[in-house]
Amino acid sequence: MSRVNLLLGKKAEESAAIFLKENGYRVLARNYRTRLGEIDIIALDQGTYCFIEVKARSSERFGLPQEALLRRKQRQISKAALIYLKENNLLEKRARFDVVSLIYQEGVPKLDLIKNAFELDSSFTY
Numbered sequence: 001m002s003r004v005n006l007l008l009g010k011k012a013e014e015s016a017a018i019f020l021k022e023n024g025y026r027v028l029a030r031n032y033r034t035r036l037g038e039i040d041i042i043a044l045d046q047g048t049y050c051f052i053e054v055k056a057r058s059s060e061r062f063g064l065p066q067e068a069l070l071r072r073k074q075r076q077i078s079k080a081a082l083i084y085l086k087e088n089n090l091l092e093k094r095a096r097f098d099v100v101s102l103i104y105q106e107g108v109p110k111l112d113l114i115k116n117a118f119e120l121d122s123s124f125t126y
Contacts, residue, residue: 020100026044027041027043033080034083037080038077039051049090050096052098055100069099074097078120097119
């Protein structure tokens with residue numbers, strides 16, 4: 001990944017965290033890493049644990065940011081989420097997967113929150 005893309009990703013994650021807080025989420029963790037995958041932001045929204053992927057683009061030239069969240073990445077996020085829930089004794093709590101999509105227009109991000117962006121693959125066990 002290029003340095004420009006890394007900087008865009010960091011900037012997007014910071015903007016997303018601020019956006020989520022402004023919309024009532026309580027951010028619990030950022031860049032949660034396991035051997036099976038990474039979650040950009042873990043937050044609590046009205047009693048529901050949210051595992052949030054942040055996707056950003058500098059333009060719509062190559063499609064919408066959320067279109068880049070492929071099935072393989074969804075599985076990685078799901079596995080990491082299960083590890084987080086298990087480690088924190090939260091397996092009985094409500095959880096969902098959200099996406100914050102950002103498109104930068106003249107340096108200003110246009111943010112879109114997609115709740116329940118995908119489901120946990122039923123083949124996973126814990």
